Each structure stands twice: as structure tokens, then as C-alpha cells.
Amino acid sequence: MSTTKSAGALPPTEHTPRPYAGPTRDEVLALRREYLTPGLITYYRDPLLVVEGHMQYLWDDAGRRNLDGFAGIVSVSVGHCHPRVVERVREQLGTLQHTTTIYLHPTAVQFAKALADHMPEGSGLSVCDFTNSGSEANEVAVLLAREYTGNAEVIALRNGYHGGTQAAMALTAHSD
Ligand SMILES: Cc1ncc(COP(=O)(O)O)c(C=O)c1O
Incomplete structure (x- = not known):
């Protein structure tokens, strides 16, 4: 993520962020230190306070626009507050906020089919396992690989980040 120092360094955007009236960056940092687990790290000595997003941009508490290279x-990696994503999420939240995989729901199977249809012909990539997070996805991936191969060992890139769950952390070779 790169921060612009002067107006005009990024192409114009039609989006105007709302004025930020929440706690200051220092207050957020202090509250975080007091009330959130020390297990959470920011990876930055001087972390950004992000208060609004639109497409590829993120705004900080001072109204500075940042280009988010990771989307x-x-x-x-779907960018920030894409109007189509926001609309569908609003619609779903107003219809059914949460259910569980022990019941049936049309959207999960329709989405799974749409994804499968999108995969290359003959790839065999036709079955989905939806998860709530990247960490959970990695847990499932390791579980499936172990089950399939019968091997327990996993090779991971040094300094890679795989998430905050047990197997994901065990794969992560970096520290604070
Ligand atoms: C490469 C990578 N893997 C796994 C994760 C973990 O995802 P989550 O925070 O959704 O559990 C992240 C999160 O940033 C990530 O960047």
C-alpha cells in the first residue's frame, strides 16, 4: 500500500470520503493495546488508521487517499465497497443474516455451480468448500492434503503468512 504525499499524485476519483469523526489514531492504538489481544500485530511501526474504502482506494483518518495494491x-482481493458487492450484501443482510451448513440454502449451491462452470474444461475443479476466512481455507487445504496424500509434513515459504489458526500459525516462519 502506498500513501500519497501530495494531492494529484493519484488519478482523480469521483468518490468523496465522509468526514471522519471517530477516535484519533492514538486513541485507537491505545484502545487496541488495552482491549484487543496482544496476539494481533500490525506489521507496521506506524500503522495506518483506515476509515473508508472505495474500489482500489483507502482513506485514512486525515482524509488521505491511498492506493491499495492488494485490493x-x-x-x-475484491477491492473496497464496490457498489455491486455492497448492494448484494445489503440485500442479503435484509433477507437472512446467518444460517448454517446443517440447513440448505440456495445461494451456496448456486455460487458453487457458477464457480465450477468457470473452471477450465476437464480440470476436475468442480467441488467447493466455502470457508469464513483465509486461515480456515488454509486449515482445510492442509487437512485435505494430509488426507489425500497420507503425509503429515507441509512445506511453506519462509516469511509467508497463512493466518491465525493453529495449522496456519504452525506454517508461519516469522515473528513480531
Ligand atoms: C496470504 C494470506 N493467507 C492467509 C490469510 C489469513 O486470512 P484471514 O485473516 O481471513 O484468516 C491472510 C490474511 O491477510 C493472507 O494475506
Whole structure:
């Protein structure tokens, strides 16, 4: 993520962020230290306070626009608040906020089929396992690989980040 120092360094955008009236960056940092687990790290000595997003841009508390080169985080690279995504999420939240996989729901199977239809012909990629997070996806991937191969060992890139769950952390060779 790169921060612009002067207006005009990024192409114009039609989006005007709302004025930010929440706690200051220092207050957020202090509250985080007091009330959130120390297990959470920011990866930055001087972390950004992100308060609004639109497409490829993120705004900080001072109204500075940043270009988000990852379009979110690597496990959710869909950009920020795309109007179509926002509309569908609003619609779904107003219809049914949460259910569980022990019941049936049309959207999960329709989405699975849409994804399968999108995969290359003959690839065999036709079955989905939806998860809530990148960490959970990695847990499932390791579980499936172990089940399929019968091997327990997993090779991971040094300094890679795989998430906050047990197997994901065990694969992560970096520290604070
Ligand atoms: C490469 C990568 N793997 C896994 C994760 C973990 O995802 P989550 O925070 O959704 O559990 C992240 C999150 O940033 C990630 O960037």
C-alpha cells in the first residue's frame, strides 16, 4: 500500500470520503493495546488508521487517499465497497443474516455451480468448500492434503503468512 504525499499524485476519483469523526489514531492504538489481544500485530511501526474504502482506494483518518495494491487482503482481493458487492450484501443482510451448513440454502449451491462452470474444461475443479476466512481455507487445504496424500509434513515459504489458526500459525516462519 502506498500513501500519497501530495494531492494529484493519484488519478482523480469521483468518490468523496465522509468526514471522519471517530477516535484519533492514538486513541485507537491505545484502545487496541488495552482491549484487543496482544496476539494481533500490525506489521507496521506506524500503522495506518483506515476509515473508508472505495474500489482500489483507502482513506485514512486525515482524509488521505491511498492506493491499495492488494485490493483488500490477499484472501479477499475484491477491492473496497464496490457498489455491486455492497448492494448484494445489503440485500442479503435484509433477507437472512446467518444460517448454517446443517440447513440448505440456495445461494451456496448456486455460487458453487457458477464457480465450477468457470473452471477450465476437464480440470476436475468442480467441488467447493466455502470457508469464513483465509486461515480456515488454509486449515482445510492442509487437512485435505494430509488426507489425500497420507503425509503429515507441509512445506511453506519462509516469511509467508497463512493466518491465525493453529495449522496456519504452525506454517508461519516469522515473528513480531
Ligand atoms: C496470504 C494470506 N493467507 C492467509 C490469510 C489469513 O486470512 P484471514 O485473516 O481471513 O484468516 C491472510 C490474511 O491477510 C493472507 O494475506
